[in-house]
Amino acid sequence: MEGLSISDANLVVYVHPSQSKNVRMAILRQLSTLLFKYNETFDAVVLGYQFDILDKTAKILSGIHPYFGVRIQAKLLTLSPKPDMLLEGKVVKLTRDSIHVIVMGVSSAIIAREDIRGQFKYRHKHGKESFVSRSDKHHVIKEGVVIRFAVKR
Incomplete structure (x- = not known):
């Protein structure tokens, strides 16, 4: 990695x-x-x-x-993550304003709302929170999934 x-x-x-x-x-x-x-x-x-x-x-x-x-x-x-480096992490918490991720099972990272691509829409349905793609309804970010993201700072 x-x-x-x-x-x-x-x-x-x-x-x-x-x-x-x-x-x-x-x-x-x-x-x-x-x-x-x-x-x-x-x-x-x-x-x-x-x-x-x-x-x-x-x-x-x-x-x-x-x-x-x-x-x-x-x-x-x-x-030692550097800006623009790609990392993978498991989503552990979602809120309207952020995605909380655990990288390599040891380090935490937060992706703020302004850093989440505009194609994703926040959804709170049946007590579950998620970010769903506007173009592909099967592309969903929810707790437990592994996502790849770029380091900003």
């Missing part, structure tokens, strides 16, 4: 001395804080990671709490 990439990163993870008995678990906790949030450093949303500790020795940082830095090499699976 477009926008997905695997990046190699050399990182330093700072670990509190109280977590020194299980450094690997401390690193996992730190890396988990990156998941499913936009990260400016990577210019993407981090979806997954895999890492190896590069050096068995750590540098102790001076200060109030003497954290120590552990050098790791990580492979990061990232999603």
